[in-house]
Amino acid sequence: MSGFAFNDLSASFGDKRVIGPLSLEVHPGERVALVGKSGAGKSTLIKLLYERLTQDASLVPQGLGLVNALPVFHNVFMGQLDKHPLWYNTLTLIRPFRKDRNTVARLLNELGIPEKQWVPAASLSGGQRQRVAIARALYRNAPILLADEPISALDGPMAHLVMKALTDQFSTSVVALHDVDMALAYCNRIVGIQNGQIALDQPVSELQAADIMALY
């Protein structure tokens, strides 16, 4: 399975409904951009999808969820902890294997931070931290990508580099983006969220930037 269809997605904070109830179906090969004002419920929707997809999704959350005390290598390696036996993971904590070092190094190279592999995550800049979380999602290599504002801290060329790396690896994805041009450039379907509901759902080919601006 690399697409999904969920009904009755909804979440509330106390009495206040933040999202849904709504249904969302995503077919294999669809790259969905979630757009909408901040507070519209995009992050909550991503969280709901991750709860249902678990095993099948690579997640880049807005908070990134890095372990600050560990080096970049280990933060990325955490994406595949389930693939190795305990002794292997424990040894890796002390002294990583060459094979994994090379794989992670290639990923970091691709994302423009090759020199940071052994630096603790705590000492990275905001943009570098974001790329570590993305490297972890790439390394995890699940069939579907769920990402919440993955390029919010990256400048122009770097943002394009990252979006290209993500689209190259994940054919199916749901990505919350505040940058409408990036959404139009790297996704093939736009889902607009307004007040917790789907207010717009169109293939990119049938949309103009102006249609989306109506949501903001």
Next chain:
Amino acid sequence: MLSYPTVRASLLFLAIAVAGLFVADIAITTANPWRDLGQFFIGVATPNFFSTEGLLTALLRTVAFGFVGVALGSFFGFLLALVYRFLPVRIFCAFIRAIHELFWALIFLQFFGFHPLTGVLAIAIPYAGIFAKVYSEILEESDPEPSRLLPPGTSAVAAFLYARIPDCWVQIRTYTAYRLECGLRSSAILGFVGLPTLGFYLESSFSQGMYSDAGAMLILFYVLIATMPIWVRPKLLPAYLLAAPFFLGEGFPIVWGNVQRFFTEDIVPFPIRNGEGLTGLSSWLGDLMITEALPGIWNTIVLTQIALVATGLLSLLAFPLISKHFGGPVRRTSGHVLLVIARSTPEYILAYILLQLWGPSMLPAVVALALHNGGIIGHLIGRQTNTIELRPDAPTGFTRYSWELVPRVYRSFLAFLFYRWEIIMRETAILGILGIYTLGFYVDSAIQNIQFDRAMILILITASLNIGVDVLGRTIRRKLALQTMPTC
């Protein structure tokens, strides 16, 4: 003012302590207390480092017992922290840490004798209970987000190693290093019950009036504690830990018959051993309660309450000594030295010294507890005031103290004080060994009279009293919404 719950609580405790002063025995009974005190200070000023060759050995043993005890305590404390969410584990830990190191030592002495194991376990057991509690609190506070992001199917151990431990490693290390310092103090006072650490030599030189020898020992101990950041290095730690067990000394071999007798006979209540049944037991217990337990509990509580308030007053007086908002660098440096000495002298040693000089009463105990604990809290609060930025036109002098600083630090001051309430009570009980009529006095006399059954029951009562005060202190801190990090 009275509308503040913190002020009301403070006044209530003050009133209890003043009432306590009326019933407490706080006389100076020696003929020439000030001359003795003067001689002691002359002794400290003219230390004699070369009188006994035993001095360096005692220092080495103190460090060795401290290291082995704290290492074992932290290892088992960590294991317990992993299962700390289960109520029986929490009760077990509360129980073993409610019994003071010296009581543990007195218990183990009865069946292991002067074997190194006695000293090691006396430190390791209560410390394991404390480590379990604090480690579990630290682990709980780690960021849960990374664990949630791990791929499903990650083993629990791998998740723990990658997403939990690294996040709290620094805190765990800092706290463990801090406890190591406490462990050295505990190790030093174990000498007072006969183990070969500093306290043993301190007691013997004191009792012979050799104040210069005692002064040398105290100075070496301060130097040892103050230089810890230099000689305790992460890279050297494994070497220390491997070496420490070999420097505990030989002691005397364990007689296993004693161990068996202790558990099967000595601690079995006398009437049961004698076959007097439940009626005998109840009258035995009644006698124990009236003649020993109740007076001990009463004196322990009175002394604790007086010492608690004295500690509070002293910390409020002491914190300006190291605060950047008063005076210049010279006064602050001497303030730091004073507070370091006050807090690194174990209260037991302070009480012992004052008791020798002033004679047995509650006064030396109150002063010792207030000096040690006031030194700790004064240091913490003073350091906290250094993070406060005052407006440039803030008042100076006493107005600055009473209007600008005390109101800002008062809540954390109370938090530390109530946190130390249980610690002060534990110490109060133990000071009885020195001859003040608190619970420790009755425990010690029971042991001297080879009535281990009575001693065990009195120790259990002491432990319950400590647990009770701990719970009460926590309730008050929660009611007043006071938060704090652990201190020892």
